[in-house]
Amino acid sequence: MSAPDDAAVPVAPNRTGALVGADAERAGPSGTAAAELQAGTQTGVTPLTPDPPAGRRKRGKGVVYWFCLGWLALVVLAAIAANWLPLPDPNAIDIINKTAPPFSEGHLLGTDGLGRDILSRLAYGARVSLVISVAAVAVGIIVGGTLGMVVGYFRGRLETAVMAVIDVILAFPGLVLLLALVAFVGQSLLAITVVIGFLSIPVYTRVARAATLAVSQREYVLAAGLMGGKTTRILFREIMPNVILPVAAFGLIALGVVIVLEGSLAFLGLSVEAPAATWGSMIAEGKRHLDDAIHIALIPSVVMFLTVLSLNLVGDVLRSRFDVREANL
């Protein structure tokens, strides 16, 4: 931490702090965002560090980056095409062939403790992960992003009030609140999506507000106002293009966070009701067979890990491209 940064700390510890906390709260991988955001601020202060590895890193990460994109494409394809792929019924119980190892006949990745085909359950589970994560992130981006943009542009008492409410929501440990709400709202796909989406609004509001603050006093925005542009026009044509990129790059990493959250819920038996396949419930099921058939837990774990890793990595590369550093007020 360099000297000029320190002076800013007591004034705005909650700003950067809560942003970091906000996504750090939402389970594991969000930590990337936390560390990176911090890193962003801190290296950004020192003019001595022109951040040379950025260009080199982009080239060096090439292979891994494309592998990650490929993996994500595969997961999305499997989720969309699960119905049409030549896969067995994901819920067909076949006790005789239970805990079959991978590469058994008819079951490429083996079967679980009830003899259900793992590959097929993975594909259908990808559907749950994909639907919940994309929808929840969309809710967060649309509601939270708009809110952040509006309060960041108009400032004033509305901003103070909205940010206060948001600070309060962020004061709750994320998963704790999520568990409590899901238990009482219900365990349908819709309910889980809505609750996760609702809980992620504050983070997007913060990101969007910070990005808006950074551009709302720029000359072209002022010029648009002076030329008599309508407020909605200024917001959507002048400001939004600058806000959408950081928010979207953040959203990509948030997809991974949501997948882990849904996985945690499913692992605890609080996600979509059984027997619907989800990655988390598959891992929970495999927990019973740790000593005799590790593949039942291991395969969905690896799939979830790779997916989250890919989202983090791709999100990271995109974020370094649309650097939000100056916006990190």
Place this chain on the structure above:
Amino acid sequence: MARLIGQKLLTLVPVLLAVSLLTYLLLNLLPGDPALLVLGPESVSAESIAAVRAELGLDRPLPVRYLAWLGAAATGDLGRSYITQQEVTGAILDRLPVTLELMVLSLTIALVLAIPLGVFSAYRAGSRFDKLVTGTTFGLLALPNFIFALLLIFFLSVRLGLFPATGWQPLSDGLVENLQSAFLPALALSVTNIAVFTRLLRTDMITTLQEDHVTLARSKGLPTWRILFRHALRPSSFSLLTVAGLQVGTLLSATVIVETIFALPGVGRLLFDAINSRDLLMVQGVVLVLAVSFVLVNFVVDLLYTFLDPRIRSGAARVRA
């Protein structure tokens, strides 16, 4: 100084009130009648529902109920569970030591691993060691803690039999037994923090190492370890402290999962059980206690920060002047 603390304390009160209000509203505005949960879903007469509602105080308007609950909560009484008839406060206090021990142990593990890793990868930034550490921590961030917990159980307890897979030995059974049952869950809890702390410390230290006071220390001929751990780590440790405080939120969330996996009698497990039996008052109490502790931890971190870092004090004075 005293004024600064006073000001901060004043901002704490509305936050705590808002947290309690939100906890209460969220869980009370949800669909579903607690009276039905008490009586069970089938064949209940309107009179018995009304009776239970009166007994639970549900016939009073929401603001009145909230104030009554808040008043009782302020004196440490969070009510009695409809389902298990337990005192909520008592149940939480019984379970708290386990969760606290887990969290302290897990933060210790994370710091013990992250500090040397972060310091040395910053010192040799760009080296093979640094790349390995950066890559590994990036991977750890994508590893959900329940998966990490299962891997630990599989390798260290099923395969090698080093630790018990589940269960808790209280401290009264002996320190070794206690630590043996706490180690795996604590390690599982620390996975994210190891990565977060290492990465934070690395980026922070790379900046610090370029500052003048480090160059001065180097030109004075001080030994490298002294420069790294005294001159560079100290200024960097403040942001570590802040992030550690914020990570308590993640930890509290993760304890629910880890305590459930390892069957530990902690607050997280209490919450999980309460959620499964739809025990509204218990869930409400635990959520309140966890959120309030999270706010308080960060409040204390904020204060510590002011005490420990002289630059902040002067900085704050400058800002106010």
